[in-house]
Amino acid sequence: MATLIKPENLVYQRPEAFTEFPTHYCPGCTHGVAHRLIAEVLDEMKIIDRTIGVAPVGCSVFAYNYFDCDFVEAAHGRAPAMATGIKRVLPDRVVFTYQGDGDLASIGMAEIMHAAGRGENITVIFINNAIYGMTSGQMAPTSLPGMKTTSSPLGRDVEIHGYPLRMSEILANLDGAGYIARRSLHDPKNIRMAKKAIRIAFETQVRGLGFAMVELLSTCPTNWGITPLESLTWLEEHMIPAYPLGDYKVAPGVAEIK
Amino acid sequence: MPRELLKGNVAIAEAAIRAGLEAYFGYPITPQTEILEHFARRMPELGRAFVQAESEVAAINMVYGAACTGVRVMSTSSSPGMSLMMEGLSYIMGTEIPVVLVNVMRGGPGLGNIAPSQGDYNQAVHGGGHGDYNPIVLAPSTVQEAIDMTVLSFDLAERYRTACIVIADGSIGQMMEPAELPPMQPVKRKDWEWATNGAIGRERRILSSIYIEPAEEEVANLRMFKRWQEIQKNEVRYKEYHLEDADFVVVGFGTAGRVALSAVRTARQQGIKVGLLRPITVNPFPYDVLDELSKRAQAFLVVEMNMGQMLNDVQLAVKGRVPVEFYGRPGGVVPFPDEILSEIQRVATTDLQVVSDPRHAWYERMVEYLK
Numbered sequence: 001m002a003t004l005i006k007p008e009n010l011v012y013q014r015p016e017a018f019t020e021f022p023t024h025y026c027p028g029c030t031h032g033v034a035h036r037l038i039a040e041v042l043d044e045m046k047i048i049d050r051t052i053g054v055a056p057v058g059c060s061v062f063a064y065n066y067f068d069c070d071f072v073e074a075a076h077g078r079a080p081a082m083a084t085g086i087k088r089v090l091p092d093r094v095v096f097t098y099q100g101d102g103d104l105a106s107i108g109m110a111e112i113m114h115a116a117g118r119g120e121n122i123t124v125i126f127i128n129n130a131i132y133g134m135t136s137g138q139m140a141p142t143s144l145p146g147m148k149t150t151s152s153p154l155g156r157d158v159e160i161h162g163y164p165l166r167m168s169e170i171l172a173n174l175d176g177a178g179y180i181a182r183r184s185l186h187d188p189k190n191i192r193m194a195k196k197a198i199r200i201a202f203e204t205q206v207r208g209l210g211f212a213m214v215e216l217l218s219t220c221p222t223n224w225g226i227t228p229l230e231s232l233t234w235l236e237e238h239m240i241p242a243y244p245l246g247d248y249k250v251a252p253g254v255a256e257i258k
Numbered sequence: 259m260p261r262e263l264l265k266g267n268v269a270i271a272e273a274a275i276r277a278g279l280e281a282y283f284g285y286p287i288t289p290q291t292e293i294l295e296h297f298a299r300r301m302p303e304l305g306r307a308f309v310q311a312e313s314e315v316a317a318i319n320m321v322y323g324a325a326c327t328g329v330r331v332m333s334t335s336s337s338p339g340m341s342l343m344m345e346g347l348s349y350i351m352g353t354e355i356p357v358v359l360v361n362v363m364r365g366g367p368g369l370g371n372i373a374p375s376q377g378d379y380n381q382a383v384h385g386g387g388h389g390d391y392n393p394i395v396l397a398p399s400t401v402q403e404a405i406d407m408t409v410l411s412f413d414l415a416e417r418y419r420t421a422c423i424v425i426a427d428g429s430i431g432q433m434m435e436p437a438e439l440p441p442m443q444p445v446k447r448k449d450w451e452w453a454t455n456g457a458i459g460r461e462r463r464i465l466s467s468i469y470i471e472p473a474e475e476e477v478a479n480l481r482m483f484k485r486w487q488e489i490q491k492n493e494v495r496y497k498e499y500h501l502e503d504a505d506f507v508v509v510g511f512g513t514a515g516r517v518a519l520s521a522v523r524t525a526r527q528q529g530i531k532v533g534l535l536r537p538i539t540v541n542p543f544p545y546d547v548l549d550e551l552s553k554r555a556q557a558f559l560v561v562e563m564n565m566g567q568m569l570n571d572v573q574l575a576v577k578g579r580v581p582v583e584f585y586g587r588p589g590g591v592v593p594f595p596d597e598i599l600s601e602i603q604r605v606a607t608t609d610l611q612v613v614s615d616p617r618h619a620w621y622e623r624m625v626e627y628l629k
């Protein structure tokens with residue numbers, strides 16, 4: 001198959017950092033896009049062989065199947081602590097966690113805050129899809145006010161359930177954070193910008209500039225109960241106003257990479 | 259190495275360092291804090307990793323991460339902190355990687371107090387986390403044993419890819435005794451065939467406790483059990499005192515065993531044919547030696563600083579052949595040798611029945627005693 005395509009005509013292929021494992025994600029879910037961006041960055045930086053990934057509990061629990069590097073599987077929310085343990089004994093390795101909003105912003109709140117506070121030299125890819133995907137659609141700490149989920153069937157009532165957490169804004173306040181950015185995966189332009197941010201987040205680590213996190217606004221058509229296309233529009237119209245895109249922390253050393 | 263006057267907690271920490279510990283993650287809690295404080299000073303000085311974690315939940319998961327890379331790593335805590343580590347312990351056991359933990363137990367349940375206790379026997383031995391798993395559990399009764407068992411723990415943990423837990427009580431951690439530390443071993447990074455330390459020049463590796471196919475998880479459980487059987491075969495350790503001709507057998511671990519030994523010696527002077535079995539490994543438990551003893555002893559007396567936890571394991575070994583009596587001081591109270599001596603005298607002079615739960619009669623005696 002590959003021989004049919006001449007190298008000069010090749011415009012798209014599987015990143016080398018990817019295995020050939022077929023996707024388990026639902027149609028239209030942006031986890032796959034996020035995975036690919038990470039793989040492309042690992043290829044470009046030529047660091048795949050010294051990268052160790054930490055998978056979360058959530059839909060991306062099987063993230064380790066896709067990346068051609070060493071991987072460990074954390075308990076729900078504990079990925080930043082596990083990454084800390086790895087990075088502290090192997091400081092010359094590249095360590096990243098990949099976490100959903102339930103994992104990072106709910107059960108793992110202490111671990112993410114303190115990893116950032118310590119300036120732990122790791123990279124965190126944070127998938128904010130405003131819902132608990134894996135357990136089939138419960139309210140997440142990032143669910144929007146009024147958003148219907150299986151555990152907020154009448155819509156998230158802030159009087160009862162409180163307000164969404166804006167993790168990029170929160171973590172950007174910590175001195176240990178080197179780079180914190182929020183991007184979106186809803187269209188090609190934003191996907192390209194997301195990739196740039198992911199590159200900077202890994203460069204931050206490689207240069208020892210502290211904690212780096214990229215929050216990626218993502219879709220969950222299955223549990224949002226709308227089509228993949230509608231999901232992209234819903235993300236753009238509802239999530240971006242609640243979670244403004246941008247760089248929230250760019251430490252002086254990181255600014256030089258940009 | 260010369261013998262020095264050492265505090266138990268400090269001795270445990272220094273022993274681990276000399277055994278080649280590369281990383282420590284912990285959280286302060288009395289009565290084990292001196293362990294963390296010793297590491298806080300020594301580890302950076304040696305260029306090794308030390309992190310005071312935000313909680314014991316984080317500490318055990320840092321341990322989990324570091325252990326996946328194949329280095330020698332440990333955490334230590336006391337009872338309430340140990341409870342928080344149970345999630346991580348279950349994952350560590352499910353991932354089959356070596357980790358060393360020390361629990362300097364205190365009175366409970368709940369916040370309890372900071373006095374010596376053995377209330378976490380069941381948590382350590384019979385599983386405080388979810389799922390089926392069997393860690394190796396060692397119980398020191400002196401500062402020297404705490405040192406030796408800490409060193410041994412690293413070897414056992416690596417040999418069997420398992421967690422090894424030292425359960426000491428607050429008095430072992432806090433007391434000072436003459437003891438000898440081992441010589442400093444150089445840090446040797448072994449190239450384990452399972453370690454996730456970066457796939458440079460080799461196939462990638464995955465460490466996980468997930469077996470999404472029940473049939474595969476079943477096989478994993480059976481594999482872990484097979485390893486546990488190996489451990490049971492090879493690693494049972496205990497100490498026997500005056501058991502050659504004993505009609506009565508006292509069983510106690512850690513500090514309770516140590517206090518019981520004084521009582522046994524006095525009882526011997528009084529002509530009572532009594533001996534002591536002190537399990538060193540409470541997991542694997544010395545079932546076989548107790549089984550043998552129960553064929554010639556008239557009765558057993560289990561002494562613990564809890565409400566009767568190891569008691570069930572002794573009963574399992576004795577199989578109802580002869581009475582198994584219980585004496586316990588829960589909640590952070592340490593028994594005096596005199597109390598145990600009167601219990602030995604009672605057991606030696608009373609016509610006892612085999613009962614399924616000797617704690618009911620013990621409770622009645624306790625209520626009387628405390629009046």
Ligand SMILES: Cc1ncc(C[n+]2csc(CCOP(=O)(O)OP(=O)(O)O)c2C)c(N)n1
Pocket residue numbers: 057058059060076099100101102103104127129131132133134135140
């Ligand atoms: C300790 C613990 N509590 C609860 C669960 C159940 N659980 C699995 S995934 C998940 C939520 C994941 O949601 P999120 O992090 O948003 O990731 P997503 O699935 O949306 O990608 C929960 C609650 C668990 N596995 N462990």
